[in-house]
Amino acid sequence: MSSRTANATVDANEVPESLSSVVRDAALVVTCGPGGVGKTTTAAALALAAADAGRKVIVVTVDPAKRLADTLGIQGAAGGDPVEVPGATQHPHGSLWAQMLDAETTFDRLITDRAGDATRAEAILANPIYRSIAGSLAGAQEYMAIERLHQLVTSGEWDLIVIDTPPSRHAIDLLGAPDRLVSFFSHPVYRVLTVPGRSFARITNAGASTFLWAIRRLAGAKVVEDTVEFFRSLSGMEAGLRQRAAETAKILRRDGTAFVLVSSPRAEAIDEAVHLAGALRTGGFPLLATVINLVHPTPLPLASPAKPLASGPLADQFALHADLVALAADEAREMTTLRTLAGGVPVIEVPLLDDVQDLSGLANLGRHLLEPDD
């Protein structure tokens, strides 16, 4: 499929009218937003819509909560190979694949793939510092998403890649991950520690020796040995990491990439979404659409009762109606804030739907996303 080059209407400088052009033409969609707003399901629904349009699509989630797995039936596939979602689309050329990222297993794979030889890989994997670092090193998870993204893009296997990011603060971490990891590897202490063939006792660099001394005082000699060993075993892998990080930074900003911001009308979510929209703009990432999920319906107008109601079933119903009116008005006010700050990109409101847990639910969500009623 050459749709992305032949008909590249998705362009950082050109705002599409709706999400349908994104689904049809984009090569990479990145969904981001605060937690609990249906970001993962939105990513999956967009991916499904693209598959229905005849494209070969993969949706990747880095969200540690296994929501996408729940929805797509790929539980237990974390860190594994992409899984085709059976019966996702009737389109003869379309297919939907899903993959879950898990920092630890992805890190293991990265080590196995890039360590050069099996003995070295084993040494790294067995290192106790590595074992406890793999899942928790600052930005490890985010960085692994970037690595995987790079792999998927360069494989040339996919018409569209949909990446779901961790909740908002971490989404910013995700975008900054390549730079951060590079700066970690550039740290003078790290550089000294990774010089091969020099024994730990003879490290004379002032910064590194005070660093190790501090660790030894705080955590004991064994940890120092493991730390040195760990850093040393990573040496040589770093150039590749840097290069892919730099390439990924470009991919995330190029034509054919579309950022979709997902929020809900609740104030905390809106505040985070506004913040995130600003961060995307500052970072030069192409924000092409904003989705507001979970919007409560505005009830039909209702005249107040002629005289005050005593408590009873009708009073319950009037109270409910008043609550819904108040809620809808409050939500509308919050959404106006986001609309104003979204900078002219389409803002798609999606009503509160029943739990979206299966493929037909995703398809239904997709219809709301692609053909919002005004």
Place this chain on the structure above:
Amino acid sequence: MAARRTAPHGATPAWLGHTRVLVVVGKGGVGTSTVAASLAVLASRGGADVLLVSVDGKPGLGPLLGGTPLAPDEQVLRPLDPSPGRIRGRTITPKQAFGDYLELKGFGSLLRRAASAASFDVIAGSTPGMEHLLVLGKIKELDRERAADLIIVDAPPAGHAAPFLRSASALRATVASGPVRDQADEVSALLADHARSQCVMVTLPEETPVNEVIELAYDLEEDLGLALAPLVVNACWPDRPGFALSAAAAAKQQQVSLPVASRRALDDAVTFARGIVERQRVQFGRLDQALPLPRVHVPRLPIARLMPAHIDVLADALATVPVVPGEVAR
């Protein structure tokens, strides 16, 4: 005086009065911070001196309780409804906790300089779980000093709650000796001491949040031996008896005549509410089955932006006697 003030709100629930450190956890978007703030108000109504700690640096909690955005320096918060107790608020960042720790342990300026020369990030990054342990260590220290009657911790969200609470036991596996080991031991002891600390989990009456809270509960209790306080189910739509009737029937029962348009508007609203209440009931049933833990149901308020006045309403709801699984089905 105190009696008059606390009486209309009901007394502090027993479970809240019995603890010194309360860690509030839940995934992003379930309202963990709001619940933490409301629990602080509730405890202060009973006369407690409360310290509210935001770990994730969410400054918004301060204004919600009549203060300025939370910062590393402690401030006294002034919730809308004055109470006999007191609420102070602050943030704790790993970096700051690290500095305090070194000073407390009497490490000289040499080590402190070494730490900053090597840059905090590299140290914390190379000793995984260290950041979390530092923050928990600081909280443990505050408890040891009896800095407050009750310390309420708004824990990091999303997938980060379990790693946060697990940091101490994980580090004990990696680090065999030295000050870090001591710190990890002491933090583990605090968390496992049911007389001193409890964990409040917050969730929503929806499929995925319920799945996740069930998993989290077993993680926290079985793996870490934490004491679990009643589960807080946030944003529950009130189920009113009138929702069972059509608008026409309800009007007839109250002997009111309603125009057709009004009947339609009410029927529409009621249909919507019934759907939500029904789905909610399914989730309560799942919690009944899977999680033998008392629950407090907090109502969904008809607002999008929470204001200081709402915190009092939520505190009232948190003061109610927890529902025991199995008894809610009615």
